[in-house]
Amino acid sequence: MSILIAYDGSPDARHAVEEAARLFPGASAVVLYARQPLESLAAHLEGHPALEDLRDIDARTMDASERLAAEGADLARSLGLRAEPRVASVPEEVVAAAIVDAAEEIDASLIVLGSRGRQGLRALLSGSTSTHVMHATARPTLIVPSKPLADARRAAEHRAAR
Secondary structure (H helix, E strand, C coil), X not given: CEEEEECCCCHHHHHHHHHHHHXXXXXXXXXXXXXXXXXXXXXXXXXXXXXXXXXXXXXXXXXXXXXHHHXXXXXXXXXXXXXXXXXXXXXXXXHHHHHHHHHHHHCCCEEXXXXXXXXXXXXXXXXXXXXXXXHHCCCCEEEEECHHHHHHHHHHHHHHHC
16 A cells, blocks of 8 residues: 655644554655745746845745655654655645645555644635645545644544534
8 A cells, every 4th residue: 555645744644644654554655845946936037136035935945845745754654564655845735635636646546634624714715735635536536634734623522423
């Protein structure tokens, strides 16, 4: 079994790695960090002296992105998964597509993502990466709710059962 785990360094992503390791001990995993490069801004600065500064910043963010992906893979390995890091550079609006593409590339048996559990207007306006991935792939997708959201849901279920 090969798992693709979307990872952004957040507590929700760390929780998703933990759950993937708990549910699929010893599985092979690719831990993907999808970064948003500064290219769209750079297009507007063609010929401007600030462009070189922007390229330097983007190179440093790529280094940070690689460290973040490595951090996620290290966490996964510490929990028993056979994991490798990967970085995809994508515009913000296509993070979900990058996750789906990476899953296709490695022929993932499962895509794992953390979810913050946004609701209401904020969720409606921004959507969620996990929802976009779920609707864009034919591959099985495991969306792991954040710990606070899962705890709140368990508490609500417990109160309702009384």
